[in-house]
Amino acid sequence: MYIVILAGGSGTRFWPVSRHSRPKQLISITDGPTMLQRTVDRILPMKPKRILVVTNSQQAKETEQQLAGYRTKVPVDVLAEPVGRNTAPAVGLAATIIAAHDPEGVMVVLPADHYIRNEVQLQQALQLAIHSARNGWLMTLGIVPTAPETGYGYLEADTAMRGIGPFPVTRFVEKPDRATALAYLEAGTFFWNSGMFVWRADMILQEIDRHLPELAGPLSRISFGDVWELGDLAGQIEQVYQTVPSVSIDYGVMEKSDRVQMVAADIGWSDVGSWSALAEVVDPDQQESVVVNCAAYINVASSGCTVSGNGGVVATVGVQDLIVVATADAVLVCPRDRAQDVRAVVEELQQRGLNRYL
């Protein structure tokens, strides 16, 4: 079993902790290991043969450094895309490499920047998916929804008469409006699209060949040596990325394939899309405060604050539902319900040429 970690994200919504050179997956938004490292940690007990991490050239060095400590336990390869082309080319490249050495090898595709509270349940769900993947299915993990989320895509599955699954996926749906999300939650047949997939390398390549021939063509022309010396592929990867389309594996393959099944996963999952989601990851205190990276949080008549410090003290007096984030060189204050607007801060920094804070 091979792990493929998609780690090329470049989100701005965790500014000022996340920066261009250190996007979400390369930071710890709580304490301790980074999100990338946690992604590896939670999968290591499943004893993968290798880990392939697909990132981009700007982040490759930091990614290598963060994973250096794991190389005594499992071979780790870091592939740098010369340019981001969404997930289909990244998945296709990883599958091509695995298939060159082990055509029927099962690959587990994991985003590097999600949070999963129940690691044992994750491993069990993946194990079920691996069984089905060996039989040729394209497996996806569907998260059992706990709220009418409008920020996630959904899968609809045919759950009737099938026990604990796996279930055939009947359709993929984009982010719904609130009313639709409520209907999904009540229906019980809709699941959050987690972006976690399991399949045989040869099977996903067969489906890419069918549904994305403009990607399959360039990938099929990559030639391999006998060893896992992926550094030798850099020139060929450069070539491939000059022509491949920018498309997600969901839209490009999964929505069109008739070989897709789903394992339901109730695993305490969050994509931690912004500072306001920190409350899904860290248990709030009695004043509904969520506090990380502080020597102390001094709360005078405040409630509902999300606080990420720079190791020292953060104090709030008489404020409600604010996000307060401090780093060595930047501070952010923003209401919890405007966490998405952190993007606007990053845009203004860009416009004003304040690159050292980006």
Add this chain to the structure above:
Amino acid sequence: MYIVILAGGSGTRFWPVSRHSRPKQLISITDGPTMLQRTVDRILPMKPKRILVVTNSQQAKETEQQLAGYRTKVPVDVLAEPVGRNTAPAVGLAATIIAAHDPEGVMVVLPADHYIRNEVQLQQALQLAIHSARNGWLMTLGIVPTAPETGYGYLEADTAMRGIGPFPVTRFVEKPDRATALAYLEAGTFFWNSGMFVWRADMILQEIDRHLPELAGPLSRISFGDVWELGDLAGQIEQVYQTVPSVSIDYGVMEKSDRVQMVAADIGWSDVGSWSALAEVVDPDQQESVVVNCAAYINVASSGCTVSGNGGVVATVGVQDLIVVATADAVLVCPRDRAQDVRAVVEELQQRGLNRYL
């Protein structure tokens, strides 16, 4: 003319920039020189003979360091009180020292932690006060009020038929309530008590002798050498402070003396009592933001914020009338109208034993 600067304050309302070891007068709440240094800077053009700074033993070293650069221009003495006893003992001690060398020397008493926008007007007002002080009056500067302030003490003066003054002071009044403050503002005969005084050393000692004999006694027993070697006095000062009463010069002498006159001063004065007063010192921008110590302030849909950074970026999104202060190891967020409650933060730090942040 001698300058006596009262620099022994230990306020907590500018936390986290001010700390026990660096109270308000020893920090810059804007940019550049500290409040103590600004106090010296604005008086230097008046060519004082000497500057005596009265502080306490914990702050003496830092005070010496901040004033070291001025010694090429004017002799500077730093006196360390072994224990704080309000302003009357500090003033009396300075007057005793000056009188020992120059009995009719005029001393100008200045608090070290006030802000004055119009320095030329200050110097002119002091010059007028010095003229009257030479004739034996105890002079005080009364600030022409610009708002019905409830946080200041007031002087009432007999301004009728006296042109630009000086004016006899008819009474001292404590901090008024709002209605009274409004009446004071309309009356035109009330002024803010600035804590700035001008008198001859022998005259204030004479009044201390009359109204505060328990202070005058110990002071009169201090013996001096022929030179300004104030370090030699440490032992005697220690003795004096074991018995002197803790009382302000206003309450202990000025309110009781019939030799008090006032010069009206319209000098852009503020005692900068809390973070909310920063708006009196720094010009707000179009969003009513007041910003100091920032490489940049990124304002997304915010207004009325008071921002003191740690040299980097501060960003606010969709918040109004907040104080945001960052230092290397601490962050404060507080509504402008609760700036007084910063005190509660300091108290909690004390209770929790977080002394390194005090």
